[in-house]
Amino acid sequence: MIRRMLRDAPTYDEPCSSITKCYSVIGIHGIPGSGKTTLGQYVSVHEKKQDYFNLFMWIHVSKNFSVGTLFAEMLETASNGKGKQFSNLDMLQEELEKYLRGKRFFLVLDDVWYDKNVSRQELDLLLSPLEAGEMGSRVLVTTRTADAARALGAQNLVAISDMDKEHFLSMFMHYALEGARITDEALIRKYWSIGEKIAGKLGRSPLAARTVAGQLKLRLDFDFWIRTMNSDLLNNETMAALWWSYQQLEEHVKRCFTYCSIFPRRYELQRDELVHLWMAEGFVKTDSEEEDMEDVGRDSFHVLLSTSFIQPKAGRECFTIHDLLHELAGRAAGSDCYRIEEYMVSNIPRDVRHIFVASYDRTVFRKEILNFKSLRTLIMPPSRYHWMHDEDFRCLFENLKKLRVVQVRLGQTTVISKGIGEQKHLRYIRIVEGTYDIILPRRFTKLYHLQKFAVTGALHYFIPKEIANLVNLRYMALKAFNCPDIGRLTLLRTLPVFTVRKAQGYEIHQLEHLDNLRGTLTIEGLENVRSKEEARRAKLPTSLRSGTEIELQFDAGES
Template sequence: MSSLLPLKSLDGASRSCMGHICHKWIMSPIISKLLDKALSYCKFDKEETLHRLLTDVLPRLALTMEAVENIRHRKLLEEIVRELKSAFHDMEYILDDLEYIRHHKKLHNQKILQQKREKKRPRTASEAEASSSNQDIFVESSYTLTGDLNRRLKRNMDKIEKHINKAQDIIALAKPSSKRETVTAKNTHAPTTSAPTAKVTGRDEDRQRISEKLRGANLSSGNNKCFSVIGIHGIPGSGKTTLAQHVCEYEKTENYFDLVMWIHVSQNYSLRVIFKEMLEVASMDKSNDPPAYSYSSLGVLEDKLKEKIKGKRFLLVLDDIWCNKDADTKELPRLLSPLKVGGEGSRILATSRNKDAFSDLGPDVARDVFAIPDLDGEVFLNLFMYYALEDPNADDPDKAELRSIGAKIALKLKALPLAASTVGGQLRIRQNDVKFWREVQHRDLLNDTTGALWWSYQHLDEQVRRCFAYCSIFPRRRRLLQDELINLWVAEGFIQTTDAEEDMEAVGRGYFHKLLATSFVQPGGNDQYIVHDLMHDLAEKAAGDDCFRIENGLTKKVPRDVRHLFVADAAMVTKEIFELENLCTLIIDVERPELVNTIFFEEVFEKLKKLRVLVVQAGYNDYLDDSYLDIPRSIGQLKYLRYLRIVVPTENLSLPKTLGKLYHLQVLMLHLCAVEISPDTNLSNLTNLRHVSGVSFFAAAFIGSLTSLRTLADFEVRKEVGYELSQLRDLNKLQGYLSIRDLGNVKSKREACEAKLADKKGLTELVLQWDHDTSCTPQVQAEVLEALCPPEHLENLEIIGYQGPSYPSWMLSEQNSGPKYLKTLALDSCWLEPAPQLFEVFINLRKLMIGRCNWDHLPASVKDLRWLESLLIVDCWRLESLPELPSSLKKFKLVGSDNEFVKSCKLEGHPNWEKLRHLENPPILDVGTPEFMPQEEHDTDEDEVEDSPSL
């Protein structure tokens, strides 16, 4: 039995052919991944099998798929291509099985070695080194394909060859009619992936016209409603939503309306979701009312909304209402029903593709409807050139020819803003390729919007195209989070890199920014993104039957070969879905969380064993507050699972020990519940785990072996073995936010040093917290904090409950290693005196928060913080006076009892009041003791509030 040849040992022709394969068609990421796996650790029973795969099957497959792309009769080959894709997916599962077996054997061998070491400890250093060497040899022993896996792999190769032969026969017959130009994405220059800022051009007059209508007399109506409707209609991509957003932003600054709400309606909307969104926005007054998601009854939501809106003059923007003749026409009028209690002069601004859609609002609703005006030719040219060159008016002779070509291209885009941003974005990332611009100028593909978008899509890299097509699984205008989307791409195997050391998330971010730069995804506010409706149509076309959605009002039959499925409610998960044995992705967005129970999960785990991604996301239910959800042991059967997200409103969610068998698992996200993990669960087996979130108490021993971790929001130090702070030592890929709790269990500086926080270069936010009942002396706490020096590029630091007598040197001296670019500093319940050196080291602070600390003054050096924008002081009882504050300060909040200091800040003419006069916004002086990190510090744009903003 021969071992697999490494890639570098293949002949040049084979390597060249393999490189050609991996850049030709949508399945190329799978081919590349299969080859990477095979070349890494597979062994075949005969060398001829490998030779046949690399030099015959894959090259013929690449040439066949290239020929398929070039013939007019591609529909004749759809079934064959579908079979080829199916065979390749099966081959991928075979290699996943092999990797699973390999990992299991490795863990088993390690366990045996550990038992041997416990029986006989090495006495000398040389013996210890020999023991370690023996372990490496034993653990990394070779693994060959089992007889069953080998047979399955051969069957799939035979199947591929059979369909290649069929395809070649059809291609030969179609050859005479296949002479036509193909669209290829050739770019010999390094592209720019930065996206230009979204731009509103030529709409000021339209905005002014609409604002005048909004303030005008109420339109005639037969029923004395407090509101009337202004409607804007136009074809997709014409800028309706952009214009409505422009109006919305303007009206916020004018303060004519008491309340401004933005709601995206879409084709298949839910009244419950829309009412929740409206209530969230209407409740942005920071009242103590329960959050909107705590109400599940539609009637209760409607009543609460009426309470919030009553008597207020509101502006409600209803974006993208549809004219749906088959839908229940009573739904839209009910959507407007709670609004009748609003104040006189309220208005609704609605957008739609079709003028007739506004009639569904009801016959007694007064409305003024008009088509969105086309942009003036010169205005559109400026907009297009902004996206294509960003600064088209710059005096740059090298751009003169591009400006001339761009003017001719713009004429072909029918003055559609979406086409301007999409086509312009493709040109922008190729500013150094004049030849490419000339070719675009003469293409007929730009005669209509759809052609322009499809042309732009064809010029994306293959992997980027596949990631974009995957976005079609989500409902229209769904708010998408960049990191979650990238994590899904990684889990699905869409991210490809030839460098084993290159971070897949970083590659994914590159893909995402290419989509952003070319407007395939667009900013949606509050660090969220959306796919424009026209782009969504394009993604659906590109995805074909691979992606499918089941939503209210959509009755299209689920394709049998669907790979990625989104279901709008658990009640729609029918027997038909459980028969989709090749399903890779199941995302369920639940409105009735009572349907998500142990029996439901049992059926998912038993029937859909090939899942790579499972997301079950449920809203709150009034009756589930004290519930208990027990995840069944059968979850261990999902051996291909890479992404698990469960968001359920249950008091406790229990995970079985079989979770430790999910060796491929990369993402574990558990939210809206307290998580209980079986104590005998060996999560240290999950060496591929990259992201953990929502697990408030990550009770897992020996996580130090999870060296792939990028995200670990919370780590609790315990006295038990396996929970020491040293478990963080080798987790140097950690990124973003990390909170370390119960540092009172760290007894020495040496223990703290073992965490090696400074080596975690990707951390940007760090919370260090001592519990209140710690037995650790103040001096030991000081030594521990000194050893917990964060990485240089940390942005936000919060220290809670520290009772040490002094600051660590890395906070007081610029000469010490430590964070030098801190933007936020928060000290809560610390026994520290004020230190002027703090603001000499952290000169770049944007936010400063001091809470329940022993401060009797703010150091005078605070005035030198020329970037400081926000200052929060909570319950600092000894504070008496304010120093001179920086001119950059915009927000000042003082929270505490109504003592003399608080009174002095309110008293006009008092020195403390004089220090606050320059603020753009008046200081906020509250009586009470809120949370130290108040909600307003993390406010979202009220127009972007979503019932379920994440994936």
């Protein structure tokens, strides 16, 4: 039906006139968690396979949206990252119209809210640049109410109807008994009898069904199922069911989940990167030296994934969090987590611990952030438009002494301040694209708790030779990493290249105790191995973790 609506008007390869609009609006509305976004994604993927629209834009509209932010996101997509970004709204609109002109676009405005806080004028302004497109363009709106879709001009409305009782129960029990090996028919009937009563308290919300069922499948004892059936928290409200599901998580898994509220809605999460952040924050604990911290972190991730708190993103090797669950995480985190987003300014809690800076403002940084003495996390995502000044980066380490995680985008040549050596708690540093040269001071080697140091995009590194003092280092993600006595870094997980030299500290036997390495290791300069005895001392490949690939090179080219 929706696909038919996308073609139900005549199209002409010309801009729209002042009388007729070049686009029409289709609205999908339904209760939270009913699958509106999933349906929108399906339609978008299908249309990309057709030869009809020549520009696709997907924009998430938050409850407290800013027209400027949405214009900037549309421009980023429409220009393929080439458009100029302006702080002035009128200039931003003109730039966006330039890239929409001559295009038959398909725009999805996902999760639109319309209440007393949103004026009709704001919605009209949001749509105004679209009039520069070609006839036949379409806007697909997903929203909780039909009124919100109508406010954006939708004449075609598609309601996501409640599932009928039988189909909802069948889906719920599918998730609740997923992977269970139960052959006794009497037991299965008992599970279904209790499950039917639980499902009846979920308001036929698919999201509530998946999260509650996810908890039930982890605990297949009848006492837990009966307590769930009698829980007053399950009262046909989707958010109440999500809150009940959250309460069933173990404390360390709760901390991992609430931490995710630092990221914007629909942010694409990478499993291993998220686990590294949890480790750096101290959320991941091991019970013994034999237990691998990464494995414990991945176990927490798997619990969140199997209970639908984190969901795989279709067609991508990444994960996202449903809007309602993101809202729940924010409530649970309280003032611990905060996001500074484009065109959105509000009071930052003084006791904030974790900050995500989507829009870097030097005044806000100097007047506010540098005064948050309890701050543990500062994350700036990769961006073409925002980077931290070297002077601010220096002040960051001089003023905030409890930092554990720092991710920033810096200028082209960066000399890391000596003050970084005073960061006794620092465990994670990532410098994202934009920096060409990185110069590390000798005091960098005082970061004894550092677990990960990553730089993307830099061409040259100046690393002190004492880097092997960082005995807790697990990841050194650099284009090239060669330092003496690397054998002391026994926790190291990644080492792309090791070059054997005829110099102390670069011998082949440095690899002897690096038995935690994963991935691919290229060993160069093997012509510099002095004797068979020296080669045997390295104990390759038995010293390396199973699955590690080794490439051997002689004369820096012959394998």
